[in-house]
Amino acid sequence: MRFIPRLKPGIPPKETPMTADPVATNSTGAERRPYREVTDARGRVYRIGETDRDILGHSRNLMVYLPWVAMMAISVFEYAYGSAEDTLSHAHGWTQSNTFWILSIWVFFQAGIAFPAGWLREKGILTARRAMYTGAAMCLVGFLALSHLHNVWLAILGFGVIGGLGAGLVxxxxxxxxxxxxxxxxGARTGFVNGGFAYGSLPFIFIFNYAFDTANYHRVLDLIGVYVMVVVLVSAFFFKDPPKNWWPAEIDPLTHAGDSRTGTALAKNPPAVKQFTPxxxxxxxxxxxxxxxxxxxAGVSIFGISFQVDFAKDVGFGPLVAASSMGVMAVINGVGRGxxxxxxxxxxxxxxxxCVIVVLGLAQFGVIWAGDVKSEWLFLFFAFLSGFGGGAFYPLFAALTPDYFGENYNATNYGLVYSGKLVSGLFGGGLGSMVVGAWGYNGAYALAGGISMLAAAIALLLRQPGRAGTGAKVGAVQAQTAA
Known part of the structure; x- marks a missing residue:
């Protein structure tokens, strides 16, 4: 196979000779084929020649299904927690504010670990497999703390800090x-994997609403902790990153020839013009x-996750509607991501x-309307919309980051973007409870809707660096890098 680069007039094709990786075997010990590097007109390097099977010993599709399974396992932390709050409050003697702040601290550390973990991975200090193993053990500690520690500060340390760090690593x-x-x-694969982080919690939402009480909470939480740890450990055993600059052997990185579906995706979302450092x-x-x-x-999304069940009960809807609304939110949140x-x-x-952020904002005002008219069907419908908008933006940001800045530093670049969730976790959960106390649910939901609309306006300003509208800034960055 040989690609014929289409470069600008006067710019000759640049290729490095065929070479072999220093470790020329795949995960099964078989010999790997040589690779070569092709540089496009903008200076971006693509490593071609090796297939996924050459590197892994099996199809790269496994690197979709295994992360998806692990994400479903850890989803119980965030999306089912709201359904367990009442029982936890009675069992440990906590106030509603205590339980909200435990979740807020969890969100803070779950999001906050993304950047340092990415930096450690790209420095070669922390492998993907080791990060997953560490995260699995910390997830178990989080649930054991929630089960056995009555002191709220120790529970915050165990579940919020250690459990949050573990889930964030995974x-x-x-x-x-x-x-x-x-x-x-x-896009589709990132959305599919990200979706597991929501609908994977569905069985636990109903367990916490119907089969979780002060008589069995120790046993339930301990078993959930073991379940999360085992699933993540088994998934992690096969994790492996591709080499830097790797590109699928069957797709020409310069002309995008080889697959009509890929050509459409790359036309709408062209690759980053270079590999941007953070x-x-x-x-x-x-x-x-x-x-x-x-x-x-994310602040609006976390607010909805934290307060939807309580708002449904406050309006007068029964426990079935309250649980179903959260179940609907979790399923649509996950499916919507894919x-x-x-x-x-x-x-x-x-x-x-x-579009997704606008839908999320409109759903907040719809929830207010459904509560005012006491309509359970309307409430479930807007829970549907809120769940869709409240999860679908995550995989879009996850895909947009390497689209804009490349794959080589994606762990740190996306870690920086995702770290915004650690701030939103504070005002979405803990500060959200203060707003509910001061303004009531209607005022809090109206504020959430307005914030979402403002976020949509900010998203309109995004442009891919190096293409229309941002070329001057990229040129300045490249000049500073060269200097």
Whole structure:
């Protein structure tokens, strides 16, 4: 196979000779084929020649299904917690504010570990497998703390800090794994894996609403902790990153020839013009905009997750509607992530993102309306919309980050973007409870809707660095790097 580069007039094709990796075997011990590097007109390097089977010994599709399974396992932390709060409060003698702050601290550390974990991975200090093993053990500690520690500060340390760090290690590793292995068509696959982080919690939502009480909470929480640890450990055993700059052997990185579906996805979401380091990505101005947008959008999403069941009960809806609304939110939240990932491959990442954030904002006002008219069906419908918008933006940001800044530093770049969730976790959960206390549920939901609309306006400003509208900034970044 030989690619014929289509470069600008006067710019000759640049290729390195065929060479072999220093470790020329795959995970099964078989010999790996040589590779070569092709440089496009903008200077981006693509490593071609090796298939996924050459590197892994099996199809790269396994790097979709295993992260998906692990993400379903850890989803119980965030999406089922709200259904367990009443029982936890009675069992441990905690106030409602205590339980909200435990979740807020969990969100803070779950999001906060993404950047340092990415940095350690890209420095070669922490492998993907080791990150997953560490995360699995910390997840178990989190549930044991929630089960056996009555002191709220110790529970915050065990579940909020240690459990949050563990879940964050698993989450960040799984999302980055998919982005690295599918650089040519990452939207649908990233959305599929990310969706597991929501609907994987569905069985536990109903367990916590119907089979979880002060008589059995120790046993239930301990078993859940063991379940999470075992699933993550088994999934992690097969985790492996591709080499730097790797590109699928069957797709020409210069002309995108080889697969009509890939050609459409790359036309709507062209590859990054270069591999941006975190400092370079920040200097373009786009990464800070993405961070601000995810702070606001994730805050609205976390607010809905934290308060939907309580709002349903406050309005007078029965426990079935309250549990069903959270179940609907979790399922649609997860399925919606896969759907919008698929759509973004065909319609473009940015327009899909803006639409999703607008839907999330409108859903907040719809929940107020449903509560005012006491309509259970309307409430479930807007819970559906809120669940869709409240989860679908995560895989879009996860795919947009390597689209804009490349795959080589994606663990740290996306870690920076995703770190916005640690801020939103504070005002979405803990500060959200203060707003509910001061303004009531209607005032809090109205504020959430307004914040979401502002986030959509900010997302409209996003542009891929190096292409229309941002070329000057990238040129400045490249000049500083060369200097």
């Amino acid at each position: 989450y960040a590793t799984c999302i980055n794994m998919v982005g690295k292995w599918f650089p040519e068509r990452r 400092k370079e990505a920040i200097r373009t101005g786009m990464l800070p905009l993405m961070w601000i947008s995810i702070v606001m959008t 759907v919008v990932g698929w759509l973004s491959d065909r319609l473009g990442r940015k327009p899909t993102l803006v």
